[in-house]
Amino acid sequence: MASSYTQEGPAPSPVDRLETPSTISSPSTTVPRASALSNKLTSVLSASYADREIRDALETLDERGIENTPETRRRLRLDVQKEVIQCNGEIISEFGQMAEEQQVRRIGEVIASLNKCCKEMKEAVSAAQRETTPMLEESTSLLGQKRDVETKQQLLEAFNKHFTVSEEDRLILTSSAEPVNDEYFVVLSRVKKIHKDCQVLLGSENQRLGVEIMEQSSRDLNAAFQKLYRWTQREFKSLNLENPQINSAIRRALRVLAEKPSLFQSCLDYFAEARERILSDSFHAALTGVSSTGEHTSAKPIELFAHDPLRYLGDMLAWTHSATVSEREALEVLFISEGDEIAKGIQAGIDSEPWSRPEDGVTEVFDGRKALEGLVNRDLAGVARALRQRVEQVIHGHEEPTLTYRMANLINFYRVTFDKLLGSDSSLLATLTELEESALKQFRSTLKDRVLAAQNDPPPPSPDLKPPEFLLEALEQLKTLMKTFDSSLTPVSSRERVFEPVLEAALDPYLDVCAALAKDLDGPRGAIFTLNILHGSKNALAPFSFTAEKLTEIDDTIEEIEAKLIDHQHSFFLRSSGLLSLLTALGPRRRRSSSPTPDGSGENGDNDDGGDNHSPVPTPSEIRTLPAFQPAALTQTSQTLDDFLPSALMDAMENLRLLDSEAARAVTDEAAARFCDDFELVEDSIMQADAAEVGGGPERRGGGGEEEEEGGPAALRTLFPRTSAEIRVLLS
Structure with missing residues (x-):
């Protein structure tokens, strides 16, 4: 394989292949070669470089640190193939060395030995498994039984922990030797929960256990509530409402006792009795300085230091108000802040005790504020009784009207205050209302005695016609009463109505006595005397707004009496000036009101004709024929008028010198x-008479001093020259 790799030369690149002479010199093969090249380029360009193999190849090239040059790209494939051939040669060389040293045979022997050992171990394990299987099955059964026992034990422990109460907890809950503290309430709460959860046991198959536990928990709860009830009663005997710690314990006890409505109500009754005794003893100590046990207090006793009866009464009422406020504030903590909890407890107690419901079956929702007012009312019952006794003694021990009225006003002040503090259903408020009525009754009684004294032996009017002494004293007394009433808490809208009976009792009888005295005076003296009295009364009433109606009544009376005095003065002017005879002669021509009759008395001028209501009205031409208009009589009247005018106002004012100057x-x-x-x-x-005599000539109306024709009748204007303008100037 190695020799095959070495025989191959480097593969020509696509570019080299394109530039070979064969492709250039052979036009017949140009098209197929160009098609193969385009296919190759298409395949290269359509290849996805996101394949994992391509990414790995690129990473490998990156790690080798090969530079991207044309030479490198042409030799890349040859270099890679060369490296593969070298690796294969190294592997063949190493395997040849191992074959020469027989290492493969030894490895096979070791593997066979290991297989044999494993087989023996497998047979030993199988034999051991056959022997231990019964033991494992038995241990598995025992472990299952152990788990069942442990589960039952846990259930039993949980049941005992939840549904049973230890003897120590039972002693804390029921023993009177143990205190009522947080631990007591914790145990009580737990027992109540046990009693409630017994309903679950009663619904199971075995109900006997639930019944037994419920009976035991019921006995424990009853004993616990009785203990709490007795403890609460003991605490109420010496309860200090200013101590927040005690208040906290009492509040908690009341919340719990609310679940037993009968015990809760009994506690409230006992508390009211205890607080009544405590407050009564405190009131007695405040009055005398000595408590009911004989201990002396540090405060100054009211009965020794309040020498003035009004201060004595005020100190007692102030102490009562202070005690009421303190009692209410302290009890608000018990019944207002805990009102919802107490209401819930009472409702729960009624639900658990159906026999405690009212006969009509309608249970009233607990109202903390109403309970507070009722309890404060009961707490102050003893103080109210003692207060009534002492206030009545003070009221009936004094016969000064002003003092008794000030007492009544003081009681009214505290009555209004207690009405806002305790409500309208309070017995203390009822006591103060009765005391106020008693003081007002005493006030009216003393006033009546004084009025009777003035009526039975009234002093005669003084020569200066000033108000009598008894009226001046009554007015001074009335001023004091009005100042006292002005400082009261009576609403402005009802002040006039409330004070009206006082005016009727303190002023009207004296005015009636003065009116009777005025009837005995002659002429204008009675009217002057009455006006002086009315003006004095008006001046006394004027500074106070609640006497407006009475002032209106007095003003109407003054206007009527002044009208009579005006008639008298008018009559004086007519008689003293001599004008009365002329007016009497003119008869019905007098259009002015209140013209006097010949005897000097004033009457309505519309119907007054000088004494003869049936005489005809004289015409202007008939006036000269009247006796009063004859020259001698008219001259005399003119002279009398001239004599009267210089001192007319002074003489008229002298008639009223005893009346107020204004x-x-x-x-x-x-x-x-x-x-x-x-x-x-x-x-x-x-x-008009002169004009009728001369035919109505206007020149005669100007008044001349000579006769128009010698030997003819003289002009009346000449005999009576005074003009109305002059009269108005002289009398202004």
Whole structure:
């Protein structure tokens, strides 16, 4: 084979073959050779260089470090064949050496020896297997039995661990000598789970075991709940609501006891009784400084340091409010933060104890806030009783109306506060409501006594017609009452309605007494006296918004009385000026209201004709024939008017000197305005009479000082020269 490889020369490359003389010189063979070349190129170009063999060949060439040159590419195949021939020659040389040394024969002998040894070992193994097979089968059976026993043992251990309680745990759960701590609740939770899981055992074929375990767990649970119930009662006796550790234990105990509704309710009742005793003792200690056990407290006793009855009452109510807030805040931790857990526990207890359901079968959902308010209400029952007793003593021990009203207002303040704090169903709130009514009743009673004293022996009006002393005292007292009420928590929308009974009791009776005194006064003195009283009352009520209705009523009364005084002053102007005779003569021509009659009394001018309502209305030509308009009478009236005008306002104000100056000025100004209107009426009548005498000539309306014809009648305007403009200036 080697010689065949060596005899061959290097294969010509495709390029060399294309350039040989044979291909050039032989035109007849050009086409076939060109076709073979194209086929070769096509096959080369269509070859896939992704084949594994080609990749390996390329990697081998890369490892050999051959440069890619034309010479290398032409000799590549020859070099590879040469290397293969050399390798084959080396193998033949080595095998020849081994044949010469007989090494192959020795290898065959070794292999035969090994085969014999293996055969003997195989026979020994077969014999040993036949002897050990029974032993293996027996051991396999024993191992299976062992696994079954171990499985049963594990099941037994798991069952005992889950469904049985050790004696140590049972002592922790039921013995009263053991404390109620976290370990107790852990054991209790485990026993409850055992009791619940017994339902699985009751559903199996062997129910006896489930019944026995359920009976035992039921006895353990009952004993555990009784222990927890007694422990909770002991803790309630000396429960410090400010201690968070105790609160935590009590909260946990209440959550657990909620699963037994009867025990839970019994605990709440016991807790309410215990807290009632504790709070009552604390209230007694706050009042006297000595607790029910005889121990002295460090706080100042209210009964010794609150000498003022209002402060004494305020201190008691403030202590009650502080205790209520503290009690509510402490109990909120028990019933609000744990409300859902307690509600779930109660529902679970009702489901497990059907006999604990109400007769109607409807179970009310536990409301933590409602339970809190009810418990706080029961806790404060003893304090409410003691508070009622002492407050009633304070109220009935004082007969000062102002003081009793301030007490009632103070109680009202705390009543509104407790209404927001405890709700409208609280017994403490009911107590405060009754105490407030009692204080108001005492207030009205003392006021009634004072009013009776003023009614039975009223002092006569003073010469200056000022409000009497008893009214001034009543107004000062009323100011104090209104200031006290103004600081109350009564809503603004209802203040006027709430304070109305106080006004009826503290002001109206005194005004009635003053009205009776005013009836005994003659002339305008009664009206002045009444106005002074009303103005004083109005000044006292004006600063307060809740007296608006009463102020309106007083203003209406003042307006009516001032109208009478205006009529009186008007009458004074008419009589003093002499104008009354002229107005009386004109009769129905008077269009002004409240013109006085000849006797000086004021009446409505629309129907007032000077005393003769049936006399005809004089015409302008008839006016000169009236006695009051005769020259002598008219001259005298004019003289009287001139004498009156310089001091008219001063004289009129002197009539009302006992009235408030501002009110007297307003009344006098209104009366003067009416007088000016009446004077204008007289002036118009005189001018019309003069005009009718001369045929309506306008020159006579200007008023002259001489007669138009010698020996004829004198002009009335000449005898009565004053004009309405002058009168208004003089009386302004």
